[in-house]
Amino acid sequence: MDKTIRFKLNGKEVLVDSPPERMLLWVLRTDLGHTGTKYGCGEGFCGACTVLVDGKPTLSCQFPLAGAEGKSVLTIEGLARGGRLHPLQQAFVDEGALQCGYCTPGMILQAYALLLRKPNPTEAEIADALDVNLCRCGSYNRIIAAVRTASQAMKMKVVDHEAR
Amino acid sequence: MKPAKTMRNDDEYTMFGPNGGGSWTTLERREFLKLAGGGLIVFFAVGDGLALQEGQRGGGYPDDPNAYLKVGPDGRVACFTGKIEMGQGIFTSLAMMLADELDVPLDSVDMVMGDTALCPYDAGTFGSRSTKYFGPPMRLAAAEARGVLVRLASARLGAAEDALLTKDGAVYVAKSPAKRATYAELIGGKKIAIRLEQKPPIKHHTKHLVSGKPALRTDARAKVTGEAKFTGDIRIPGMLYAAILRPPAHGAKLASVDTSAAERFPGARIVRDGDLVAVLHDKPDLAAEALALVEAEFGPSDSKLDNTIIFAHLKQVESRSEVVVESGNLDEGAKLAAKTVERSYFAHYVAHAPSEPHTAVVRIDADKAEVWASTQSPFRARQEVARTLGLPEANVRVMTPFVGCGLGGKNQGGQIVEATRLARLAGKPVQVAWTRKEEFFNDSFRPAAVYDVRAGLDAANRIVLWDYKNYQAGSRSSQPVYDIPHKRVLSFGGGWGGGGEGAVRAHPFATGAWRGPGSNTNIFATESHIDVMAEAAGMDPLAFRFHNLADARMKKVVTAAADKFGRTFAKAPTGHGYGIAITDYLGTYVATMAEIEVDKQKGTVRVRRVVCAQDTGEVINPEGARMQIEGCITMGLGYALTEEIRFKDGRVLDENFDTYEIPRFSWLPKIEVVLVDNPDMAPQGCGEPAVTVMGAVIANAIYDAIGVRMHTLPMTPARIKEALAAKR
Ligand code: FES
Ligand code: FES
Numbered sequence: 001m002d003k004t005i006r007f008k009l010n011g012k013e014v015l016v017d018s019p020p021e022r023m024l025l026w027v028l029r030t031d032l033g034h035t036g037t038k039y040g041c042g043e044g045f046c047g048a049c050t051v052l053v054d055g056k057p058t059l060s061c062q063f064p065l066a067g068a069e070g071k072s073v074l075t076i077e078g079l080a081r082g083g084r085l086h087p088l089q090q091a092f093v094d095e096g097a098l099q100c101g102y103c104t105p106g107m108i109l110q111a112y113a114l115l116l117r118k119p120n121p122t123e124a125e126i127a128d129a130l131d132v133n134l135c136r137c138g139s140y141n142r143i144i145a146a147v148r149t150a151s152q153a154m155k156m157k158v159v160d161h162e163a164r
Numbered sequence: 165m166k167p168a169k170t171m172r173n174d175d176e177y178t179m180f181g182p183n184g185g186g187s188w189t190t191l192e193r194r195e196f197l198k199l200a201g202g203g204l205i206v207f208f209a210v211g212d213g214l215a216l217q218e219g220q221r222g223g224g225y226p227d228d229p230n231a232y233l234k235v236g237p238d239g240r241v242a243c244f245t246g247k248i249e250m251g252q253g254i255f256t257s258l259a260m261m262l263a264d265e266l267d268v269p270l271d272s273v274d275m276v277m278g279d280t281a282l283c284p285y286d287a288g289t290f291g292s293r294s295t296k297y298f299g300p301p302m303r304l305a306a307a308e309a310r311g312v313l314v315r316l317a318s319a320r321l322g323a324a325e326d327a328l329l330t331k332d333g334a335v336y337v338a339k340s341p342a343k344r345a346t347y348a349e350l351i352g353g354k355k356i357a358i359r360l361e362q363k364p365p366i367k368h369h370t371k372h373l374v375s376g377k378p379a380l381r382t383d384a385r386a387k388v389t390g391e392a393k394f395t396g397d398i399r400i401p402g403m404l405y406a407a408i409l410r411p412p413a414h415g416a417k418l419a420s421v422d423t424s425a426a427e428r429f430p431g432a433r434i435v436r437d438g439d440l441v442a443v444l445h446d447k448p449d450l451a452a453e454a455l456a457l458v459e460a461e462f463g464p465s466d467s468k469l470d471n472t473i474i475f476a477h478l479k480q481v482e483s484r485s486e487v488v489v490e491s492g493n494l495d496e497g498a499k500l501a502a503k504t505v506e507r508s509y510f511a512h513y514v515a516h517a518p519s520e521p522h523t524a525v526v527r528i529d530a531d532k533a534e535v536w537a538s539t540q541s542p543f544r545a546r547q548e549v550a551r552t553l554g555l556p557e558a559n560v561r562v563m564t565p566f567v568g569c570g571l572g573g574k575n576q577g578g579q580i581v582e583a584t585r586l587a588r589l590a591g592k593p594v595q596v597a598w599t600r601k602e603e604f605f606n607d608s609f610r611p612a613a614v615y616d617v618r619a620g621l622d623a624a625n626r627i628v629l630w631d632y633k634n635y636q637a638g639s640r641s642s643q644p645v646y647d648i649p650h651k652r653v654l655s656f657g658g659g660w661g662g663g664g665e666g667a668v669r670a671h672p673f674a675t676g677a678w679r680g681p682g683s684n685t686n687i688f689a690t691e692s693h694i695d696v697m698a699e700a701a702g703m704d705p706l707a708f709r710f711h712n713l714a715d716a717r718m719k720k721v722v723t724a725a726a727d728k729f730g731r732t733f734a735k736a737p738t739g740h741g742y743g744i745a746i747t748d749y750l751g752t753y754v755a756t757m758a759e760i761e762v763d764k765q766k767g768t769v770r771v772r773r774v775v776c777a778q779d780t781g782e783v784i785n786p787e788g789a790r791m792q793i794e795g796c797i798t799m800g801l802g803y804a805l806t807e808e809i810r811f812k813d814g815r816v817l818d819e820n821f822d823t824y825e826i827p828r829f830s831w832l833p834k835i836e837v838v839l840v841d842n843p844d845m846a847p848q849g850c851g852e853p854a855v856t857v858m859g860a861v862i863a864n865a866i867y868d869a870i871g872v873r874m875h876t877l878p879m880t881p882a883r884i885k886e887a888l889a890a891k892r
Contacts, residue, residue, distance in 0.1 A: 019450075026449035030405075035397035036390020038568075040519060041600040045821035048519065076390035089388040093380060096791050100251030101387030102519035102568030108388060127829040134821060136519045136569045137251045138798025140832045142791070 007068040009034070010078025020066035024058075025049045027065050028075060036076035036105045040134070047133030050106035051075050057113035059132075076105035079112065088112055091150035092143070099137035107133050111147045120151050203236040203351050204312055208305040208360040210286075210298050230284040231298070233262070233305045235313065239333050239348030241266055241273045241306075246286025246543055247298060248278035249383065250567035250574070251795075252851040253788040254289075254298075256382045260784050261299050264372040265306035267330040268347070270379065278542045278564025288541035288575055290677060296751070296849045299784070307364040316350045369782055369843045376843070378787030383566070393565045395523040395538045396597045403525065403593040404433070405448035406586050407455035409441040410602060413465035413814030414673045422459040429454035435589040440582065444590055448597065465814025467672040475510050475614050478636045481657070481670045488639045488653040497629030497650025501620025503700050504629065509615040509689035511637070511859075511877040513671075513809040514802075515818070516610075516678060517826055520568025521603040524583040527593040531555060533584070535562040540574040548577065552584045572677035576608045601819045608676030609809055611660050613637035615689035625701035627712050634689070636662075636670055638682030641856060644690055645748050647714035672814055679796075683749055683856040684803060688877055691745040691860035695867060699736055705744050705864065706733040717779060717842075718753050722746055724838045725755035725777035736868040741772075743865025749853035753779040753840075756797070756857045758833070760865040764888060767881030769805055769866060771831070776854050777838040781845035793837045793854040800858025801827045808878050 003020045006013065009032065016031055028034045028051070040048030042061050049061040052074040079086040085093070088108055098104045107130065114121055114129040121129070126147045127140075135143065208231050232244040241262055249255040259273040276282050278289075310330055317335035318325045321343050329338045336344035369376065386392035411418065418441070423434045426443055432454035433444045441458065445451035469477055498504065524537040526549070533553055539545045542562040550557045567574060583596040598606060613636045620629030630644055630651035638659035644651065660682055662675040678684070698708035706726060713719055731742055741760040747753075759773040774797050783789050806825040810817040818824040863874045872887040 022447075022449055026447060029397075030447050030449075033399065034390075035393070035399075038394075038520070039396065039597070041820055043600070043820050043822070046600075076388075080389050085385070085388065092388045093384040096381060096384070096787055098251075098381070098384060098387050099253065099791060099795055100519055100568045101383070101392055101566060102251075102394060104387050105390050127832065131829045134519075134826060134828055136517060136571070136799065136826065138795035138827065139791070140798055140827075140829050141794055141835055144829070144832075 003066070005065050005069050007070060008072040010074060016065065018065060020064060022065050023061050024051070024063045024065050024068055024073070025060035028060060028073075034075050034077050038102055038105060040103070040106070045134075046103075046106075047110060047130075048103055048106045050109045050133065052109055052113055055113065055116055057110050074109070074112075076108060079108065086112075087153040088115070088147070088150040091146040091153065095142050095146040095149060097139050097142040097146035099139055103133060103135045103137075103139075107135065107143055111143070111150070114147070115151055115154060119155060121147065123148065201236070202353065202355050203234050204309055204354070204356045204358070206233045206305040206309050206358045206360055207231070208233065208301045210301050230286060231302065231305070232284060233302065233309060235266070235309055235347055235351055237348065237351050237353065239268075239272065239346055239351065241268055242276055243273070243302060244276045244283045245298065246278060246280070246283045247289045248540060248542065248564045248567055248570075249275075250289065250540065250570035252792060253381060253785065256379060257784040257788050258299065258302065259382060260374045260379055261303055262306050263374045265303050265367060266310050268333040270374055270382070272333060278539075279561070280542050280546045280563075281561040285543050288544060289570065290540055290572060290575055296847055299847055301360070303366050304363055305360050307366045308358060308360050311364055312356065312358065313347055313350055317345050320345050320350065375784045376782070376786065379785050380787070387566070394520055394568055395525060395536050395565050396520070396595070398525045398536045398565065398595070400525065400527055400593045403527075403595055404444040404446055404590060405451045406442045406444055406583070406594050406596045407448070407451035408582060408596065408602070409455065409458055409460055410605060411462045413462070413467070414816075415465040415467050415814045416462040419461040419463050421461075425457040425459070426454045429457060433590065434458075435586060437585055437589055440585055442586055444586065444592075444594065448595070452599070467814040469672045470812040471512065471808075471810050474512075474612050478612060478657070478670060479614050482635065483656070485633070485654040485656040486639060488655050489643045490652045492650030494629065494631050494650055494652055497620055497631075500622050500628040500650070502623045504618060504620040505693075505696055505700050506616070506618040507693060507696060507875065509617065509692060509875050511613050511685035511688065513609040513612045513675075513811070514678060514807045515604055515607050515809055515824060516569070516571045516573030517603070517607075517821075517824065518569035518571055518573055521598040521600060522574065522577065522579040522606070523595070523597040524577070524580040525593060525595045526580070526583040526587040528553065528584075528587050531559055533560045535560065535580060535584070536565055537562060537577060537580045538567045538574055539564060539577045539580065540567070540570040540572075541577065544575070545577050545580045548581050549584050552581050553588065571679045572681060573607055576674065576676055578606055600821070604809075604819050604824065605816050606674075608674040609671075610678030610681070610684070610803075611636045611638075611662060611671060611675040613685055615685070617689055617693045619693060619697050621697060621701055625703060625708070625711060627697060632690070634686060637685050640681060640686065641683035641747055641749060642686040642690070645715065645718060645746065646694070646709075646712040648712070672811060673816070679799070680749065680852040680856040683747070683852075684800075684859055685877060687745065687747050687856050688859035688863065691747070691857065692863045692873070692875075695736065695864045696873065702735060704733040704735050709744070709746065718746065718748065718755075721753045721777050721779045721840050722755040724840050725757050725775055728777065728836055728838050729757040729775045731757075731759070736864070737871035738868055741865050741869030743861045743863070743868060745857040745860035745864060747853070747857050749856050750849055751781070752848040752850065752853040754853045754857055756854065756861045758861045758865045760862060760869060762866060762869045762884065764870060767884035767888070769862065769879065769884070771801060771833040771862065773834045773836070774861070775836045775838070777840055778850075778854060779840040779842045780850050780853070781848040782843045783839055784847055786839055789839060789850050790837050792850045794835050796852065796854035797835050797858065798827050798832065800855040801831055801833075801862075803878060804859045804862040806878050806880060808880070
C-alpha cells in the first residue's frame with residue numbers, strides 16, 4: 001500500500017507516495033531522480049549507497065523509506081553549494097582520490113559524516129570509519145589523503161568564520 | 165603530407181590525400197562529417213589490433229582510418245575514439261597528448277568516447293593499450309592539424325610557414341607575436357578533411373608543456389558531485405526496469421515456470437522469450453520483488469566440478485599446447501644443472517567484481533536502436549544488438565557513459581543482449597542492471613589454472629634450465645625475463661577465454677580476461693620459483709636475480725626499487741617478511757618489493773609496505789600513472805590473499821562481498837611508487853602491469869617471514885595455517 005512520506009532532501013521538502021517499506025536507495029534514484037547515490041551490492045556490504053539521515057551515515061539500500069519520515073536526508077547532490085564544491089569534494093579532485101568514480105559519492109558522504117563528528121581525524125580513524133566502503137579501483141590511500149586535506153581546509157574555514 | 169589541392173571554403177568538405185575524396189565515401193564517414201558540424205578534421209588509423217579488428221569484422225577495413233580528430237570553428241579540439249573511460253584515466257592522458265601537440269590549453273580539448281555513431285570502429289578498451297597504441301598516431305594527427313593551421317595562418321598573416329609558431333590555440337609570427345590568428349579565426353566556417361597518410365614531424369618530449377607534468381583528472385568534478393552519468397543513471401521516458409529469472413546453477417535448464425502470482429503484483433509485467441523470463445516494472449526494486457513471486461523449477465546442472473577437484477580436471481582436460489618460447493635444449497640444460505627443483509603452483513578462479521555491475525539500457529524505435537551500456541567494447545555490443553534485432557549495424561547506436569571499473573569483465577556484455585531482447589518484447593525502453601549476485605554468477609571469471617615448473621642451476625648458480633608448463637592460464641607473461649640458455653614454455657588449453665579441445669569444456673562457467681590476464685598467475689608461479697631457486701643457490705633473492713638478469717633496462721628498474729625499499733635482502737627465510745617480484749608486462753618493466761607480517765596463530769597476512777618501480781616509457785600524466793600503479797597494488801592484495809570463487813555442481817557459492825572479500829581500507833599498506841624515467845621510449849601501458857606481480861611478491865615475503873612456501877593463490881589464512889602445520 002502506498003503511503004505519503006515527507007522528508008527533507010538536501011534541504012528541500014519532498015513528498016513521496018510509495019510503499020513505505022521500499023528501500024530509500026531506489027526511491028532516491030528512481031522516484032526522485034537523484035542518481036548520484038549508487039547501488040553496489042544491495043546487502044549492506046559495500047557503502048556505495050551511503051547517504052546521511054539526520055547527519056548519520058546510512059546505507060540507503062538497507063534503510064526503508066518509512067524511516068526517513070520527518071528526517072533530513074543528504075545525498076551527494078546536496079553537498080556543493082551554488083556551484084562551489086564542498087572542501088571535501090575539492091580535496092577528492094585535488095588528491096586524485098578517484099578513478100572510475102563509482103564509489104565516490106558513498107565515500108564522500110561517509111567521510112563527511114566522519115568530519116561532522118570528528119573534525120580532525122587521524123589516518124587510522126579515517127580508515128576505520130570508512131572501512132565499510134569498498135573501492136575496487138583501489139583509491140584508498142588517496143581517499144585518506146583527501147579526507148585529511150579536507151579536514152584541514154574546513155578547520156581553516158571555521159577559524160576564518162570565527163575571526164569575522 | 166602536402167595537400168594536393170588548395171583549400172576551398174564551401175559546403176562540402178575539402179578532402180586531401182593521395183586518394184582525394186574518392187576513398188571516403190563510406191556511409192559512416194559521410195554520416196560522421198554531417199554530425200561533425202564543420203571545422204578541420206583529421207582521420208587517422210590506429211595500428212595495433214588492426215589484425216584483430218579485421219578478424220572481427222571479416223576483413224575489408226585495413227586502411228580505413230579508425231579515429232578522428234577535429235579542430236572546431238570555435239578553436240576547440242575534439243578527439244573521437246571508440247575507446248572508453250573506466251577509471252584508467254585516458255580521458256585525461258589522451259587529452260594531454262593532444263594539448264601538447266596542438267598547442268592548446270588542456271581545458272579546450274574534448275574527448276568523445278565510446279559512441280558508435282560519432283566514433284570510428286575500435287576493437288575495445290583492454291590490455292593497457294590505449295595510451296601505447298592510440299597515443300602515437302593521435303599525436304601524428306594532431307601534428308598534421310597543426311601544420312594545416314600554420315599553412316592557413318601563413319596565407320592570412322602574409323608570413324612564411326617557418327616564420328610562424330603556435331601557442332595557446334593561436335598561430336603567431338615568431339618575430340612579432342602581435343601578428344597572430346587564433347585557431348577559431350583560422351577555421352572560421354571552413355570544412356576541411358584530411359586523411360593522415362604520412363608522418364608529419366612531432367614534437368620532441370622535451371617540448372611538451374602538458375605531458376610529463378601531473379594533471380588532475382578532467383572527469384573528477386562530475387564524479388564528486390554525482391553528476392557523472394553511469395549507464396544505470398540513464399533515464400528515458402517510459403523506461404521499464406527488468407528483473408530476470410536466473411537458474412540456480414550453470415547449465416541448469418528451466419523445466420517449468422509459474423508466473424501467476426507475479427502477474428498480480430501491481431505494475432508488474434511478465435515477459436518471456438524461451439529461457440529468458442523477466443519481470444518489468446517502472447521501479448527496479450519492485451521488479452525484483454515481483455520476480456521473487458515467480459515459481460520456477462530447473463533441471464540439474466551437468467557440471468560435477470568443484471574447487472577441490474578442479475586442478476586435476478584442468479590438467480587432464482587439454483592435451484594440446486602452444487609453444488610460447490623454446491630455445492636451447494632442455495636435455496642439455498638438465499645435463500648442465502648441478503641442482504634441479506621441480507614444483508607445481510595453482511590459482512583459483514577470481515571474479516572481476518567491478519564497482520558497477522553490468523548494466524544496459526536499450527530503446528528500440530521502428531528499425532533503429534539506441535543502447536547505453538557499461539561496456540569495454542561498444543562496437544562489439546553494436547554488432548550483438550544488430551544481430552539480435554536483425555538490423556544493419558548502422559541502425560544501432562551504442563553509447564558508453566562512464567564505466568564503473570572494467571577490469572576485463574566488461575568485454576563481455578550479456579546484459580546488453582538481455583536488455584535488447586526485453587525491449588523488443590516489451591515495446592518499451594528497458595534497463596537491465598545486474599544485481600551483485602547476478603554479477604557473481606554471470607561474470608567471466610579469471611580461470612583457475614595449474615603451473616608445473618622445473619628449473620636447474622649450474623655450479624655457478626646460473627639458471628641453465630627452465631621447463632615451464634601451464635594449464636588454462638594463457639600465455640601472457642609466461643616467458644622468464646632472465647637470461648636462461650635452455651628453456652621451454654608450454655601453454656596448454658584455450659587461454660583465459662576458456663574453450664579448448666573438442667567438446668570438452670574446461671571450466672564450469674565463462675572465463676575471460678582479468679586485469680593483466682594470464683600474467684598475474686604466470687608471474688606468481690615464475691617469480692615464486694625464482695625465489696625457490698635462489699634458496700637452492702644459497703643466495704638472497706635480490707642478488708640471485710641480478711646474477712641471472714642480462715637486460716640492462718630491467719636491472720635499472722630493480723635497482724630503483726631496491727634503493728627506495730632500503731632494506732637488505734638476505735637468504736630467505738630471515739623472519740623479516742621481505743619479498744620481491746619483477747616482470748616485463750608487454751613492454752612495461754616492473755619491480756616490486758613488499759614488507760609483510762604474518763600472524764602464525766591466525767594465518768593472516770598484514771602487508772605493511774609496498775614499493776613499486778616501473779618503467780613505462782614516456783609518462784604522459786605522472787599523476788595518472790601513479791594512481792594506476794597504486795590502484796594495481798591495492799587491488800592485487802585481493803587475488804593474492806582472499807579472492808577465490810567457490811563453486812559446486814554449477815553453483816557459484818560466493819554471491820556478495822560478505823564471503824568474497826576484496827581489499828578495503830583496513831588492509832592498506834604504505835605504498836611508494838617510483839616512476840623510472842625513460843622518455844625516449846614511446847609510452848607503454850600502465851593500467852595493468854603493477855597488479856601482475858602482487859601474488860608473487862607476497863608469496864615470497866611470506867616465505868621470508870615464516871619459511872613456508874605458498875603454492876596456491878589465494879594465500880588464505882586457512883592455507884597458511886595448513887602449510888605451517890605441514891612444516892612442523
Ligand atoms: S549498495 Fe548499499 S551497501 Fe552496497
Ligand atoms: S574509484 Fe572506482 S571503485 Fe572507487
